[in-house]
Amino acid sequence: MQYVSTRGHSATPSFSEILLGGLAPDGGLYLPQQYPQVSGAELDQWRSLSYADLAYQVLRKFATDIPESDLKALAHKTYGADVYCNARSGDDASQITPLRTLEHKDGNKLVLQALSNGPTLAFKDMAMQLLGNLFEYALARKGAELNIVGATSGDTGSAAEYAMRGKQGIRVFMLSPHRKMSAFQTAQMFSLQDPNIFNIAVEGVFDDCQDIVKAISNDLDYKAAQKIGTVNSINWARVVAQVVYYFRGYLAATDSNDQKVSFTVPSGNFGNICAGHIARMMGLPIDKLVVATNENDVLDEFFRTGVYRVRKSAETYHTSSPSMDISKASNFERFVYDLLGRDSVRVKALFDKVENAGGFDLTGKPGSDGDEFASVIKYGFASGRSTHDDRLATIRFVQENYGITVDTHTADGIKVARENLTPGVTMIVLETALPAKFNETIREALGRDADRPAGFENIESLAQRFEVMPAQADRIKAYVAQHTGL
Template identity: 55%
Template sequence: MKYVSTRGAANLGQFSEVLLMGLAPDGGLAMPEHLPTFSPQELEDLRRLKYADLAFAVMRPFITDIPEADLRRLLHETYRPEVFHSPDITPVTPLGNSGLFLLELSNGPSLAFKDMAMQFLGQVFEYVLEQRDEYLNILGATSGDTGSAAEYAMLNKPRVNVFMLSPHGRMSAFQQAQMFSLQEPNIFNIAVEGVFDDCQDLVKAVNADAGFKATYRIGAVNSINWARVLAQAVYYFRAYFALDLPAGAEVDFCVPSGNFGNVFAGYLAKKMGLPVGQLVVASNENDVLHEFFSTGAYQVRPGERVAKTSSPSMDIGKASNFERYLYLIAGESGEQVAGWWQAVGRGEVVNLGGTPHWNAVQASGFVAGRSTHADRLRTIAHVDRQYGRLIDPHTADGVLVGQHFQRPGVPMVCLETALPAKFEETVLEAAGRRPERPERFRDIEQQGRHGVVLPNDVQALKTYIREQLEQKI
């Protein structure tokens, strides 16, 4: 399988090349040159597979440059019950008889769904770099959970350094402590004076400097990395099979969304033949995606217009993975996507309403809703009172919006994004009690902090990276 860019560049190489690449040379995102599909009978053959074997079946068509035995080993080393604290890896739990289900994705090392892909990235990065006798310096941005998931996945990986940007003062105390308490020689935490989108723009600006990127071997673990999207598609298949429905029966999924990577993985599963009906995008007050799927108009929000909310991992005004979706909507036209993104970069509104492309959007199965702080509090309290289950505020956004789009007789699977312990102040406000947390994180907020605060300036970031790497030589 070879890969191309969403903006038109061809011949990006095979999986291992795009794994280490980050952004494509033209600024686009890597996409496979075609999407393989499963027939109904092939889907049935996947139904009883254990998680690691299912992951192999789903991912293998996209990863053809790693020997079969090695890829199987990497996936079995990744998806182990002792890592994800469940023999099912991603259990599906009904909320009473409501027709709503929680897809539990937050039982891994950092207590967030990002672990599902990031643990695989840790394994496959190490494998590919050892095969090539190379080193990689990962530059990433996090609105909350990507950072800790990436850092936990890259611990004790001597061929990888991690430079992780986060918005200064905009994550929960638990999220901050998870990252900044780490004192490892290959982990560098950088708090940026700005919002998440500023962090994301800095990552893209560094990637756009081809000379710097090549000299300092800059790679990516954000959801712009194709390997993350691919790994996330697996749990949609697993959730579908866990419901044990008749062959061909549809399932709807509701996904709390900020950067669009998680829900795009569901769209990838659907394009591969999984009987997914609706893909419901749940936004918080930062409702760029809700606006698009409701009206056809896509307009990014500048940093000063990104609200600080009680579901902070979704405080995003520019959804990076949305470009992959538009690439498919545009019939895989890199020229069309490049034109749209040039307009977005100029701050213009890209409006597909009333165009043939809008017909493709409506046919894709996406719908969207939004939630507010008051909605989150009511939903957390209701789920706790009705079902005896505490959920985090992002998952509450998903449950609220998922309820709105439920269809009679069709299961609505709401993706859990994090354990409530990561947002205990909001959960306490909503439910009147603190969520339990794993023993290993009991006093994490009291541990020392290690990291720096930098201005929202690409030259300051480059200087910091250069200085840290030169000290390690």
């Protein structure tokens, strides 16, 4: 497997080198030179596999520099039912990502794929638990250390910290927007006392945190001296891990490869749905990939109009689905690379324009930057938007009609999914998190608290350890250097 940068850097690193390095040296994101294809015969064989064995089969197409016996062992270490043990009533924990049918009438079928049975109650565990094991494995092979600098709008941070806590040779420095996560999300991260975990509350929004992480990754001398890696979805290994549950969802929802399904994905940073795009490019029979946004609707605007217009920090809304409070979708570059026929020169020019002018226009109108928006339809994308009132109404609707409590982000997904149903095609909504993580809104919608899994009853009362810092890359870099000992 050969990899390329979306911005044209000439080096072709291995999967393990990309795993530890994150961004390409030119600031681009890595993708396979060619997407590996999955045949109908393979899909038939995969229908009976456990989640761990399915993960191995998908991963082996990308991580070709890791011995297959080691890769299989890592998949089984990650996706054992003992790790994914927070199954709800009616779920089979051994299925890891079980499906639950919400609606099946008038030729429409709406299904929820549970992705939040991991240790931090969010879908980010699905990739992050694997990433932690891959990091530890790759570092042990090299006798090396890694200092991870990441950014989170809520769930990535806790998933990364729980996956990396206690891992040999790894420190985690996690940036989050100060006072802009839910109380549960904040406590889940800041209550960790492990000596290799450092929480930094940045005075700004998530996009400020993400910009700092990218600035650090693009300072190649500093990155090398401080042995910097990343766990954000700019890390290719994390996206690959997410590809697996698209295959799992499809195989569980269908009886034959002649059938298609669609997926609706709550999205802010485009990482989760980017994995769906990759699965589709590999040959998975996906009809539509529906992007569900909240009030921060940069992605919805693009898929409706062809204009990608990032918002300034002051224009980014703080919403009740805070993990999607993102106005600069870092993974979007991977899709644009494919949309532009893998023209790395144009991709670099467009994303330079994002930094300098705030966006680009692919409508083909006079003065635009291209006419590729007309080709978006062949990739199956659609989109929609959900507001606070919408998610309250959806949470109530799902509870009253199906007896299921969903979190705010999943509610955004269900609302948009119901607007994009196609008769005869099953629509799968990817669950984002358990509702306990956003209890303030659940109480507003239903007049009661969300149920909490055992062990999380009083998490907000635990002692917290974190540093508040301004949104300045130099200050963060100095703090990281001070605590790495390098």
